[in-house]
Amino acid sequence: MPAGMSNPDDPTTLLSRLEATIAARRVGDPDASYVARLNAKGRGKMAQKVGEEATEVVIAALTGSPEALVGEAADLLFHLLVLMGDCGVSLAQVTAELERREGTSGIAEKASRSS
Numbered sequence: 490m491p492a493g494m495s496n497p498d499d500p501t502t503l504l505s506r507l508e509a510t511i512a513a514r515r516v517g518d519p520d521a522s523y524v525a526r527l528n529a530k531g532r533g534k535m536a537q538k539v540g541e542e543a544t545e546v547v548i549a550a551l552t553g554s555p556e557a558l559v560g561e562a563a564d565l566l567f568h569l570l571v572l573m574g575d576c577g578v579s580l581a582q583v584t585a586e587l588e589r590r591e592g593t594s595g596i597a598e599k600a601s602r603s604s
């Protein structure tokens with residue numbers, strides 16, 4: 490583990506906890522909660538934030554430091570979870586889809602689409 494890093498939870502555990510926090514805050518006070526504020530602004534704003542954060546990830550990857558990419562990737566994952574929650578899509582559904590794909594080469598999967 491890089492020096493100065495604490496020992497974080499398992500990534501899936503942390504993302505599940507964040508998903509639960511987001512669900513709880515959604516109905517909170519927009520003056521006190523960023524999630525509640527995003528919820529009050531609606532799905533369009535949530536989707537816009539995902540687009541913005543994705544662009545910032547691209548910029549950090551191409552021109553920034555690895556540390557900058559860490560920050561932008563965290564922003565993107567957070568905003569994606571907010572948007573998914575609003576759409577009724579759970580982290581478990583996404584991990585199940587990734588699990589279904591596990592072991593299938595992307596090259597082989599793409600080739601199978603044309604046959």
Ligand SMILES: N=c1c2ncn([C@@H]3O[C@H](COP(=O)(O)OP(=O)(O)OP(=O)(O)O)[C@@H](O)[C@H]3O)c2ncn1[C@@H]1O[C@H](COP(=O)(O)O)[C@@H](O)[C@H]1O
Pocket residue numbers: 507510511514521522523524525563564567
């Ligand atoms: N992980 C995050 C997290 N990551 C980023 N952000 C916020 O996301 C915002 C993004 O900043 P921007 O300048 O892009 O957004 P903005 O100023 O709203 O932008 P525009 O309206 O101008 O587009 C900042 O306010 C960040 O603090 C987050 N806010 C909350 N969380 C988690 O969500 C939990 C609940 O947060 P609250 O709902 O605020 O209690 C927190 O305990 C955290 O665990």
